[in-house]
Amino acid sequence: xxxPATDLPAAAGPPPRAHxxxxxxxxxxxxxxxxxxxxxxxxxxxxxxxAAQPAATLSGADAVQWRTLEAGIAEARATNRPILYDFTAExxxxxxxxxxxxxxxxxxxxxIESRFVPVRVLDRQREEGRNAPWVDSLQAHYRVNxxxxxxxxxxxxxxxxxLEGFMGREATLGQLRGPGVSLRWGMTGQLPPGGR
Numbered sequence: 051x052x053x054p055a056t057d058l059p060a061a062a063g064p065p066p067r068a069h070x071x072x073x074x075x076x077x078x079x080x081x082x083x084x085x086x087x088x089x090x091x092x093x094x095x096x097x098x099x100x101a102a103q104p105a106a107t108l109s110g111a112d113a114v115q116w117r118t119l120e121a122g123i124a125e126a127r128a129t130n131r132p133i134l135y136d137f138t139a140e141x142x143x144x145x146x147x148x149x150x151x152x153x154x155x156x157x158x159x160x161x162i163e164s165r166f167v168p169v170r171v172l173d174r175q176r177e178e179g180r181n182a183p184w185v186d187s188l189q190a191h192y193r194v195n196x197x198x199x200x201x202x203x204x205x206x207x208x209x210x211x212x213l214e215g216f217m218g219r220e221a222t223l224g225q226l227r228g229p230g231v232s233l234r235w236g237m238t239g240q241l242p243p244g245g246r
Contacts, residue, residue, distance in 0.1 A: 112149065113159030114168050119184055122169035126205035134166035134226070137189065137199040139173040145198045148216040158223060165226070166202065173197065200226070 116136075117125060126133045136153075138145040152158050162168055171188050174181055181189075188194075192201050192209060200222075202211035213225055 112153050113156045114153045114162055115159075116168050116170040119169055119171075119188075122167045123205050126167045129167065131165065131167050132202050132204055132210060134162060134168045135188065135192070135199075135201040135203065136168065136170045137173070137192070137194045137197060137201065138170060139176065139197045141176050142197040144216040148198050148222070151219045152216075152222055155219065158219060161223065162226070202226070 122133050125131070138149075153162075171185055171194075173185060173189070191207065192199070192203075192212075194201075196214055198214075198216055200211075200213040201209055203209045211226070213222065216222060
């Protein structure tokens with residue numbers, strides 16, 4: 051009589067199962083580690099690209115060629131064009147809207163550059179806890195307490211026009227075309243009291 055079927059040899063073990071990720075934790079850990087390393091490398095690459103770009107830009111592409119303060123003053127003196135100061139901040143929603151609708155538009159940028167010497171004054175108080183001294187000095191000189199604020203001034207710093215807030219591309223261009231403008235629109239990012 052043959053032995054009963056339940057007496058299998060001990061070396062045979064349980065029947066093989068289908069491949070399961072639970073059986074390969076080492077493989078899953080290796081994949082996770084590779085993804086982490088890739089993300090760290092990409093993070094360094096992004097940080098290097100941001101450091102290579104001028105500090106005075108908001109997110110997005112600008113068609114306006116912003117000058118540094120020193121270059122802007124020198125160009126204004128040489129060409130007898132007024133300076134257009136763009137007082138702005140990364141955290142300011144109306145500033146980002148102005149950047150997308152006005153400064154990223156090639157036609158608007160060409161008009162701005164034909165009339166003015168554009169200088170961007172980027173506030174970094176919230177992000178870095180302080181501004182560059184020249185930024186604080188200009189904000190105090192022109193009494194800037196909200197963003198965006200556009201100031202038209204001569205090379206000696208005399209203000210001729212002021213636009214506070216943003217009410218759209220055409221309205222802003224229209225105001226910049228007129229002489230001696232001083233307007234305050236509702237769409238601004240307010241600085242906190244003592245928030246320079």
